[in-house]
Amino acid sequence: MISVVKGMCLQGLEGVLINVEVDISPGMPCWDVVGLPDTNIRESKERVRTSIKNCGIELSSRRYIINLSPATIRKDGAVLDLAIAVGVLISMEIVKTNNLDTTIFVGELSLNGKLNRVNGILPICIEAAKNGIKRVILPKENTKEAAIVNNIEVIGVDNLNQVIEYLNGRLEVTPEKLDEGDLGLDVLNDLLDYSEVKGHETIKRALEVAAAGGHNCLMIGSPGTGKTMLAKRLPTILPDLSFEEALEITKIHSIAGILNKGNLISKRPFRSPHHTITENGLIGGGRIPRPGEISLAHLGVLFLDELLEFNKNTLEVLRGPLEDRVVNISRVGINITYPCNFMLIASMNPCPCGYYGSKIKECTCTERQRILYRSRLSGPMLDRFDIHIKVPQIDYKKMSDRKGKASCEIKERVNNARKLQQKRYKELSIYSNSELTPGLIEKYCVLTKSTREILNNSIEKLNLSTRAYSKILKVSRTIADLDGRENIETEDVLEAIQYRSLDKI
Amino acid sequence: MKYKILKLTQDEFPDKLKKIENAPKQLYLIGNKDLLFEDCFGIVGTRRITDYGKQNCEFFTRELVFRNIPIVSGMAIGTDSIAHKTCLEYSGKTIAVLGSGFDNVFPEENLELFEKIIEASGLVVTEYEKDVKPLKENFPQRNRIVTALSEGILVVEAAFRSGTSITVNNAKKQGKKVFAIPGKLDSCVGVGVNKMIKQGAILTTDIQDIISGFPQFEHRLRKSTKKKTSKSVKINEEYRKIYEILEMKSMSIEELLQETNFSFKEVIKLLTKMEIEGVVEQDLIGNYKIK
Numbered sequence: 088m089i090s091v092v093k094g095m096c097l098q099g100l101e102g103v104l105i106n107v108e109v110d111i112s113p114g115m116p117c118w119d120v121v122g123l124p125d126t127n128i129r130e131s132k133e134r135v136r137t138s139i140k141n142c143g144i145e146l147s148s149r150r151y152i153i154n155l156s157p158a159t160i161r162k163d164g165a166v167l168d169l170a171i172a173v174g175v176l177i178s179m180e181i182v183k184t185n186n187l188d189t190t191i192f193v194g195e196l197s198l199n200g201k202l203n204r205v206n207g208i209l210p211i212c213i214e215a216a217k218n219g220i221k222r223v224i225l226p227k228e229n230t231k232e233a234a235i236v237n238n239i240e241v242i243g244v245d246n247l248n249q250v251i252e253y254l255n256g257r258l259e260v261t262p263e264k265l266d267e268g269d270l271g272l273d274v275l276n277d278l279l280d281y282s283e284v285k286g287h288e289t290i291k292r293a294l295e296v297a298a299a300g301g302h303n304c305l306m307i308g309s310p311g312t313g314k315t316m317l318a319k320r321l322p323t324i325l326p327d328l329s330f331e332e333a334l335e336i337t338k339i340h341s342i343a344g345i346l347n348k349g350n351l352i353s354k355r356p357f358r359s360p361h362h363t364i365t366e367n368g369l370i371g372g373g374r375i376p377r378p379g380e381i382s383l384a385h386l387g388v389l390f391l392d393e394l395l396e397f398n399k400n401t402l403e404v405l406r407g408p409l410e411d412r413v414v415n416i417s418r419v420g421i422n423i424t425y426p427c428n429f430m431l432i433a434s435m436n437p438c439p440c441g442y443y444g445s446k447i448k449e450c451t452c453t454e455r456q457r458i459l460y461r462s463r464l465s466g467p468m469l470d471r472f473d474i475h476i477k478v479p480q481i482d483y484k485k486m487s488d489r490k491g492k493a494s495c496e497i498k499e500r501v502n503n504a505r506k507l508q509q510k511r512y513k514e515l516s517i518y519s520n521s522e523l524t525p526g527l528i529e530k531y532c533v534l535t536k537s538t539r540e541i542l543n544n545s546i547e548k549l550n551l552s553t554r555a556y557s558k559i560l561k562v563s564r565t566i567a568d569l570d571g572r573e574n575i576e577t578e579d580v581l582e583a584i585q586y587r588s589l590d591k592i
Numbered sequence: 593m594k595y596k597i598l599k600l601t602q603d604e605f606p607d608k609l610k611k612i613e614n615a616p617k618q619l620y621l622i623g624n625k626d627l628l629f630e631d632c633f634g635i636v637g638t639r640r641i642t643d644y645g646k647q648n649c650e651f652f653t654r655e656l657v658f659r660n661i662p663i664v665s666g667m668a669i670g671t672d673s674i675a676h677k678t679c680l681e682y683s684g685k686t687i688a689v690l691g692s693g694f695d696n697v698f699p700e701e702n703l704e705l706f707e708k709i710i711e712a713s714g715l716v717v718t719e720y721e722k723d724v725k726p727l728k729e730n731f732p733q734r735n736r737i738v739t740a741l742s743e744g745i746l747v748v749e750a751a752f753r754s755g756t757s758i759t760v761n762n763a764k765k766q767g768k769k770v771f772a773i774p775g776k777l778d779s780c781v782g783v784g785v786n787k788m789i790k791q792g793a794i795l796t797t798d799i800q801d802i803i804s805g806f807p808q809f810e811h812r813l814r815k816s817t818k819k820k821t822s823k824s825v826k827i828n829e830e831y832r833k834i835y836e837i838l839e840m841k842s843m844s845i846e847e848l849l850q851e852t853n854f855s856f857k858e859v860i861k862l863l864t865k866m867e868i869e870g871v872v873e874q875d876l877i878g879n880y881k882i883k
Contacts, residue, residue: 289849292856449644450643451780452640453639454669455701458701581865582860585864
């Protein structure tokens with residue numbers, strides 16, 4: 088008897104519905120999987136066969152043909168184990184049901200019949216719901232994550248036996264539901280706060296502007312001045328996530344298999360990869376491409392500490408994704424697009440020894456070394472930072488009695504500024520000032536005549552490059568937004584000019 | 593580039609170079625030849641100069657220039673470049689002695705300085721033919737010409753057993769006076785110079801220490817010339833407060849906020865305006881200073 092069961096595979100963020108067809112016929116005993124299966128799907132036949140046997144069901148010596156359609160798509164991963172097993176059981180007439188048109192099976196089998204959790208459940212369920220699937224049967228450990236998706240019945244099961252019993256109507260499983268108000272939000276207590284950073288009010292202000300406009304930001308300073316400390320606290324002032332954004336972030340993390348207990352991610356991600364990271368690790372890759380750090384930082388922050396220690400080529404591959412906000416990864420027979428709309432924060436030292444200009448320690452580098460060191464950051468890369476800040480050494484003795492501004496205070500302003508931007512760019516497909524194109528800058532960053540004169544004058548006097556011009560306009564737009572003003576004033580531009588310090592050299 | 597050749601056998605060859613042992617067989621010259629016959633003073637030191645050394649180097653160079661004494665150095669990066677540049681800034685005359693031929697000026701980034709020295713009726717000298725590469729062994733050799741051309745030399749900063757110590761040994765052999773500015777105790781480029789002082793270099797803390805050692809310099813009057821680039825800026829009343837604070841010490845916005853009771857917005861507005869007008873400038877780590 089032939090049976091058809093539905094499963095689902097992931098291609099990047101997209102789920103693809105797979106029909107698992109199983110036919111058992113008399114003939115030479117064999118067990119074949121056809122339809123462009125990848126190695127670990129070929130292996131799944133062994134898992135399926137053994138787990139069925141260990142459920143106490145005897146497999147007869149017949150010809151088992153399993154077809155995965157559409158046959159043109161390369162299928163990967165162990166997610167189809169359960170669908171194949173159920174298909175076989177239906178063909179063997181052990182499972183007797185004909186009501187599976189709107190059900191998908193997802194899960195990996197152990198040899199003893201236990202169901203193991205799989206990655207990427209959230210995007211699978213979202214895609215399934217879109218395709219009119221009403222019910223998903225999956226490993227118990229994955230239920231919480233799946234339940235985030237509305238209008239799909241989530242049936243969590245522990246092992247293959249339970250699936251058989253459930254499908255034959257001998258076992259009741261209550262569909263997993265999320266409590267109202269509890270969206271499975273991954274609530275973490277914030278241990279970090281900007282009030283812990285004494286002094287550095289100027290840097291905090293610059294980061295506030297960066298957070299409000301989504302501007303990429305480069306920090307330069309000697310070791311121990313607090314660059315990393317300041318950057319690590321950035322997530323505490325980032326604007327709140329909307330539900331759609333949270334879903335999008337969780338989808339990517341689900342595919343990468345780094346979701347914490349299957350909860351919806353409620354905080355903007357903050358990724359800080361070590362500088363030994365490879366190109367593939369950063370933008371995503373592998374034979375079957377996985378999301379890289381830039382995609383994991385989607386809608387959040389990618390922090391590159393010690394920017395110039397990163398391999399130069401690794402940094403250069405960031406250029407495209409930073410502009411396009413998506414990354415396209417092509418491998419043999421597969422082409423995947425992951426989103427990567429992130430804010431880049433980087434830190435670097437002013438010279439190889441790190442102490443140029445420091446009051447604490449004498450710099451031992453020659454001028455040539457300093458120039459060589461800085462030239463490691465290419466022009467196009469520098470071009471992608473809207474804000475440059477120099478982090479000076481702070482005299483902590485003087486600062487000890489001062490309490491810094493708290494993060495929540497800053498966050499409120501950032502949130503308000505973002506709301507203004509969202510309202511302004513509602514008709515366009517952009518979210519923040521950092522995404523303004525030259526045409527849009529002209530439209531939305533209007534200066535009065537006198538302000539324009541001051542800006543032109545400063546460009547000339549301070550030897551700023553032409554690219555600095557548009558950056559200054561974008562950043563002044565954000566500064567005005569932080570004050571809730573629709574018009575850009577002279578003081579906004581004057582402040583923005585301060586954030587272009589590296590263009591002067 | 594047009595250059596002149598001066599052979600050891602020629603009468604015009606300066607006596608002070610003829611006298612030394614291992615005298616150069618010929619000199620290639622570009623620029624003001626007369627400087628070879630003036631009483632000059634050499635300034636030498638490490639390539640890895642610290643801010644402390646830079647300050648001292650600038651100070652002593654300036655004071656020598658004010659007395660119209662030409663400065664001799666080696667046009668390397670660090671101390672040498674600073675000495676040459678300071679000299680030019682105050683319209684002084686300077687001699688650069690190269691360790692390579694004129695086609696291979698080293699380091700390359702000093703090519704501009706090279707041209708400026710000639711423009712300011714200074715002199716560039718080398719004993720090497722124009723296509724000689726800047727070989728490692730040329731530089732200690734070049735140092736003997738630096739000392740020979742100078743009445744005395746001033747060591748700004750030097751590491752232990754460095755190129756500078758070779759220069760100092762040359763100077764001693766040639767019977768030239770060696771002056772040394774005390775180095776910082778905790779700095780690696782302070783070690784060598786302090787050792788030189790222990791071994792007999794003249795401890796120099798004041799320009800008089802140098803001047804009084806040379807009768808030919810003593811009668812020269814100090815005539816301060818204005819810095820070439822400096823313009824007299826009229827300070828806007830608005831900037832007065834910040835200007836006065838920065839005049840004492842360069843500092844970051846953070847520190848300025850503490851020193852004044854301006855708000856962040858005011859300070860940043862004023863500083864940017866002052867920067868645009870060329871009153872202040874920002875260094876690489878974010879401190880503001882008067883230009």
